[in-house]
Structure formats: structure tokens, C-alpha cells
Amino acid sequence: MNREIYVTPKQYRIIALLVEKREISIDELAKELSTKREDLMRDLAELEHKGLLRVERYRVPEHVLTDTGKRYIEKGLPEEQVYSFVDKCCGVPVDLFLKCVEEYGVLSSDAYIGLQYLVKSSCLGVDNGKLYVKNRAFCVDVINKAREIRQLVLDLVSGKKISEDIISLARRRQIIETREKSLFKVTVVSSLLEAWHAGLIKEKELITIVKPEIALELDKYLIKEFDLTVELPNIPISKKHPFMQFIDELREIMVSMGFEEVKGPHVEAEFWNFDVLFQAQDHPAREIHDTFYLKTTLTAQVDPTLLEVAKRVHEKGWGYTWSPARALRLVLRSQTTAVSARALSERGGGEYRVFTIDRNFRPESLDAKHSMEFYQLDGVIVGKNVTFKHLLYFFKEFTAALGLREIWFKPGYFPFTEPSVEGYVKHPKLGWIEVFPGGMFRPEVMEMLGCSGYKAAAWGIG
Template sequence: MAYHFDAQQLLNILAARDTFQSNELTEELAIDHQRLIGAIKSLQVKDGLVNTTEVKIRRIELTEEGEEIIQKGSHEFNVYKIVGEKGITKAEIDVKLKLLFTLKDPFLCQKTPFGPIGLGKALQCGWVGMDTRDGGVPVVMRKVAHAEDGLKAQLQLVKDGKGDQLPQNSVAQLKKRKWITESAIKALSVAKGPNFTTSMQKQELDLTSEMISSGSWRGKQFKQYNFSAMGVPPSAGHHHPLLKVRAEFRDIFFQMGFSEMPTNRFVESSFWNFDGLDEFCTFLERSFKHSSNLSNTRPAILMTHFSFQSRRFPLNSRRSISKSYRYDWKLEEAQKNVLRTHTTAVSARQLYLLAQKPFEPSKMFSIDRVFRNETLDATHLAEFHQVEGVVAERNLSLAHVIGLFTEFFRKCGIENLRFKPTYNPYTEPSMEIYAYHGGLRKWVEIGNSGMFRPEMLLPMGLPEDVSVAGFGLSLERPTMIRYGISNIRELFGHKINLEMVYRNPICRLEQKSD
């Protein structure tokens, strides 16, 4: 039966003893330790009433298997007893020990190698040895006339509450064999304070106008204000970490003179998602492995004034050294609707609109969701965010592009960059962007980039001397690095912990000053 007590009873106990330790009083009165700690802390707030000191206590307890060892002896000592004077084979030892030790779980009992464990330990102790003199099956023989089961004696000390008398190496050995568990508990040592008394007077929380007018406040004690206490957090919404990093990226783009592209088309036609970027029909990203085709939808309505013929036979009639992919373009394939696999489809639409009026240099960016038919794991999702920027200008060179990327990532706090040639179906030349990760001590890929191919730009109607550079990266990877998240599924999706959203701070990228 639990002992019900209050702070007054605790003061009476302290008056009789001068001091006590919370864990010992818990066992004596059969009360919950946390309830006792709560009562002690209610006395701590009264100045000088009690003095408390936190103590750490090592607790060693027997496991179920440890209890069985106390009853039957250790495995090695039982091997010594089973061997006897005549000796015995290893197989017989294994059978007899399994019959002797019966854990609650029969399957676990069959799986546990009691025989090999006991024999190995007995051999280490020098109690038994292997006899192969006859050249037949090895026989286990005794090597000493007498043996003491020291492990059983050590476990008996633990059972008697004297486990703290065991040396640390013995404790480590018993823990390794899962016969004991060791834990550390925190307790409070309580003693009388300079203002100790057993007569408690209720402290008033507020000074009211009635107390002042009547003068009754003079005979009352008031609880002191705790100016270091945390206030109640306001009930308000919180921005997701992805939104915080997204806001930082948008600010950087705006600082560099970019304008934001509309990204409200999650469903895109295959024409703009693939053909508009000069991705031929057999390209891997166009296959069902990466794109998600939509069923039961009407064919997309394509703009007839776009040059379909130039898309079917790119640049055949133009002055160009490139022959493009020369794939067999099919209208029915171009009209299929898909969930967009990249925001480059948005860039293609905007470049087409840019070509419909007298050309003006343009810098545009977008940050929004894209969809891939991917296998989900710690670093891949079927739905994620892509950050993309494009720059259209006359006589744009690769050196300009590298300078642009360097400036963008410098503003993101990343200065140590490398560019590696790669292949993209709609850019040439193409480059992967790597940054040195100080924590991992290696170069990691952070983005992809390149110059859009003329086969993509000229059919849109852009002048031949106009070049367009583009680069992209995911929003999730820098967010995971910024907030120390190792599994992308903990960042985005239906299984995220809302506490993670609440506690993560505002994102401030370490932007380098100009």
C-alpha cells in the first residue's frame, strides 16, 4: 500500500532525523520516488527551509538469468560437476546443460549455446581439459580436484543489495554475460536549512487591492517572483524548415536581380516536360521508371504556332553544325500528361514567352515541387523541391556561367567549388557542381548546370546569338545539412515529427559580405 504524504509530513520526518536520502526514504515508506522528489522540490522554493544536494547512486540488479544462476550455479561450474571423474564428450555436456537451464522462452533456450559457453569458460579457468589420447572422440576431463563457483557468490552479493562491493571488472563481466543490469539513478540528499521549521505558513501569490486597503498584507508571506522562469510560449504556427531555407534562397535570387517564374503547374504535358527540352523518347527520365504518367486525362492542348516540324526534325534547315538526336517525334506522346519531373519545364515555357517579343536579357528562378517515380529511402523521395535559375543573354560564355554560379553559392556561404563535366540531354556543355564539405572532409555534389542546346532554343524563336545558362539543385539537401537531419523522410512527408518543426530555429545562411 502506498504511503500518502505531503510537504508537512516530510518536514516532520526531517525534524526527527536531521537528514535523509530520497532513495532510502522511498524504500522505507514504499512510496513513488518521483512523488517524493516533487514534495522535496516544493520545500526548496522556500528560502532556507531545507538544503538539498543531488547524488548519483549506482544500482545493480539481477536479471532473470542471473536469478537462475544463483539457484543452479554458473555454466562453467556445472560443466565441472557434469564431467565427473570419468570424463564426458562435448555433445553430452551440451545436452545436459540445456536440460538444466530452462529459460521462459523455449526457442531462446534451444538457440543459446550453454554447452560451448560453459566448456569454454571452464577451460579458461583451468578446471577441465581435453583428452584425445585414444585418437577417438575428444573427451573432457577434470584437471583440478576442487573448484569454487565465484560467479555465483558475486551474484548472491548483488541479490543481498551489496553489489557496490564488487570490483568494476567483475561487474563488467557479469553485465557482459547478461546476468545483471547496471543503472545510475539520481537522488536528493535533504538536510535542515538555516530557516528550518515544521510550521508552514501558506505563501500568498498575489498582492491584492483588498490586502492593501485592509492592511492584512503585513502579516502574510508572499512567494518571491522567479524572474529567470520561462514564459508560456504563445500558441502560434511555425514555419517548416524547408520554408525557412526557401525564403533564404529567394532573398539571394532577388539580391542578384532574378525574377520569380510561376510554378503553379504540377501537371505538365509531355511536350513541355520532355520535347520542349529536346529529350528524345527513349531517354531514361522519360520512361516509367522516373516519370508518373496520368491516366484518364484529356490530351494536352498544344500551341499550334509552335514549330512542331522543327521539333520533329531539329535544325535540318538551319545553319548549325549539330544534328540533334533526330528522333521520331510523335504528337500522341507529346500530348500525354505527366506529373512534372523537373521545374525546367517551367523554364522552357518562360523562354518560349521570352522569344515572342523583342529580346531582352533576363534572369529568372523558380523553387517548387517536382515528382519522380523513385524508390523511397533515406536520401530519395517521390516528391521533393527543385531550385532552378536560368540566365538568357547575348554572347554568354561558360566563363560567365561559372562566375554566376560562384557568386550564387558564395552568397549561400559556400566558396570552395569545383565544376566537373557531365552529360545532360538538353545542355551542352554541362557541369556538375561540387562543394567541399568540411564535416565529411570530401567533395559532395550540390547541383547541376549547363548551357541550353541551340536545338532547344532556336525552335522557340530566340535569336541565334542568345545563349541561356541554367543550374539547379534540390531544396532538401541544403536543408538537411543546415538542420543536421540524416534521413530525408524525417524532413518531408506524412511521418515527420511536428516537434521538429516547432523547435528548429530561423534559417540564416552564412552569407559572405561583398
């Protein structure tokens, strides 16, 4: 190599340090140059491309504290925590001793483990079913050993070397976990040494834009060239809307809680949207759902047996002449409970949980709480022993999964559930919003769906 090589001032400092040390880790190099390691990667890549150095990647084990380990470092190992309250809690049966220790703030799992270590070391003993201090000297030994382990673990995670026995012990006690850490080292190559000693390495200021005022002095600068061989990054042409991401999150929560998703049509029969839910055709309750009716002569197809059962239940329960023709008219689905009803009719009695999350349509006035088209999360829990308490518990677990804290319930009314409930959550700007209407499907509904003898907790969140 007998031609001059131009590098930036920063790259020149890298080369000078590398020539001196011959080999250096990137972390050490960054420290020597008072910069961040990530700020060196581009310069190292350019120098490696010029054949002046070699960057090598290697892996080393790294020991880090687990969540349990962090708790032990802060509060002490379980035996230390438990021993702190021995004098206050001893002299009682084991279960009462553990309860006493827990009342002082020790986790139940830590209390149990700590007691095991203290008994195993003969610090504590059991006589006539009651705990007592067996040997104070042994207690001191086990506590000193615990403190020593804590200090050695701190030394380990800070990078110091300790014995493999202590490392194995810390792993067994779930104080640490070992991961692989990727490191990089930079090695000098012979061509760089030759060029350096021959005085061929020169530094110039790097510029990326040639301005008119320096056009006559370009020899003073190192001009960064465009690399047209570099592939352009892929730019996503679209991404999912935040609301749809939220819908997916709801779906994942329901599946994680053991529910199976079911689907239904947007254009629905009045039978599934109203009648099978025991909403009388001539009752004012039918007006609860303002509905989009289809202007068409087409009608739905429903099993005649289901129509016969619905006619008998409606006429017996409401005392009017039920019209199958009206039940077969088509509407835009106004509630996803129609999908739940279809699912129960198809599956019949049994023990299962299903949900659906999809669009509904109502002629609403658009505001912060209402829309003509909206999503609803509807579901049912079916079984012989399902109760209203199961429904309330589901609401609480579901809101907890969403990170909601302020929630309250009040009695509600819906034509197809009894008892019924309305659940509210607190919005920071809109105030209390009803989002959890639900209840237990009435026996009449379960009969029309072919699930007599079973109970169903149902809801329509929207």
C-alpha cells in the first residue's frame, strides 16, 4: 500500500488507538474516545470496508438479577426476612407462625422458603407442633451466610468473578439468570500498520454537501460519496388503525380467558335479532333498539321447528298472536347478541364459553358516545351451575386485563335477561360511561334456543 488514505478526524483517533493497542473491545474503545459505542459503529464499518481493521463479534455469559433476585437484594434472602420476626412470632404452630410473618410484610412464598432454611439449619425447631428457637448460634451462621451470598451476587452482576459454586447456588435459588451477551472487538490488520508507519494515513474534515463557497477548496475535505448499491429500507404502505389494534387486543384477552370466537351475518333476521331474545313484537321494549330495516321482499330462512317453539313461548309469555312473517324480515344487525343466540342454538346445552366482536348498526345521532356504526363485544358463559356472580366476576377480571380501575355496577333492565346489570367505567373527560350491560338469559330465551335446563351469563360490551 503506497497511496495516501484519507479518514475523518474521529477515524484517525480510532486508528491511532488501535495501532497502539493492536486489539481493543468496542466498549473500551468508546471509553477511551469518550463517546458511545453505537456512535462508533458507522466509522468502524467504513474503516473495515477500506481494509484497515477487522471487527469481530463474540459472545460471553452475562449474569443478571431476576425479579426474585432484586427482591432478595432489597429485602434480604427469605431466611433473613423470616428471622427478623422470629422473636415476635415464635411459640405458635407453623401455620400461625407463617401468617404472623406475612402480616409483617413478608410474601407467603418467601416466608415458607425462609422457614425451611431456618429449620433445616437447626436454627429453629418444632416441639409439640410449635416453633421455637433451637440454636441461636446456628441462626447467626445461617444469617451471615445469607448476607455473604447477597454480597457475592452483587459482585457477580457488577462484573466481578466469583466461585462457580455460588453461581450455581444463585441459579438454583432463582436469584440470577445467565444470558449470552454479544461483544465486539476491533483488531488491527497488517496493511493498516504498514500505511501508518509509512505516514500514508491522513485526516480530513468530512463533508456531505458541497457548497459553492468551498468549491475551490475541495482538496481540504473528505467528501462522503453516495453508495448506490445500498438497498433502500422497506417503507410500510399501510398500518392497522389504533382502534382496530384495540379490537385485536380485546380479542386476545377473550381468547386468553378461555373463550372461543364465533361469527354471524351483518344482515340479520328479526327472529335472531329480537324474537329469539324474547322481545315481543308488539311490546314497547322492542323500541329499545332503533333499527335499520331493509327495503326488500327477501326474507330469512329459519328452521320451522324453531319458529314453532318461538310462537308457543311468545304467545304463552306475552299473550298475543306472534307473527312468523315479521320474524323473518331482514334488518341490519343492531346487537351482536344475535350472534350469541345463533351460537347457543347451534351448540345446545353444555359447558362452554363463546364471544363475538363485530359491527352493529343503529340510526343514532353521532356524538362522543354514539355512532350509527359501532363495535360490540358480546359473549356468553353456558353451564348448569352458571350464576350472576360469575358474570360480575368476569366483568372485574376483564376490566383488570384492560388496566381499568374505576368501575361500578347498578341494577339494569333488558327484555331478555333477569337479573340484569349495567357496568360503568370512569373516563377522564367524558365521565362515567356504560360499557358492561349484561345479565342472565331468561328461561324463555334458553327454551327457544334449545338449552332448557342450562343457564347462560350474557353481555354486550360496546
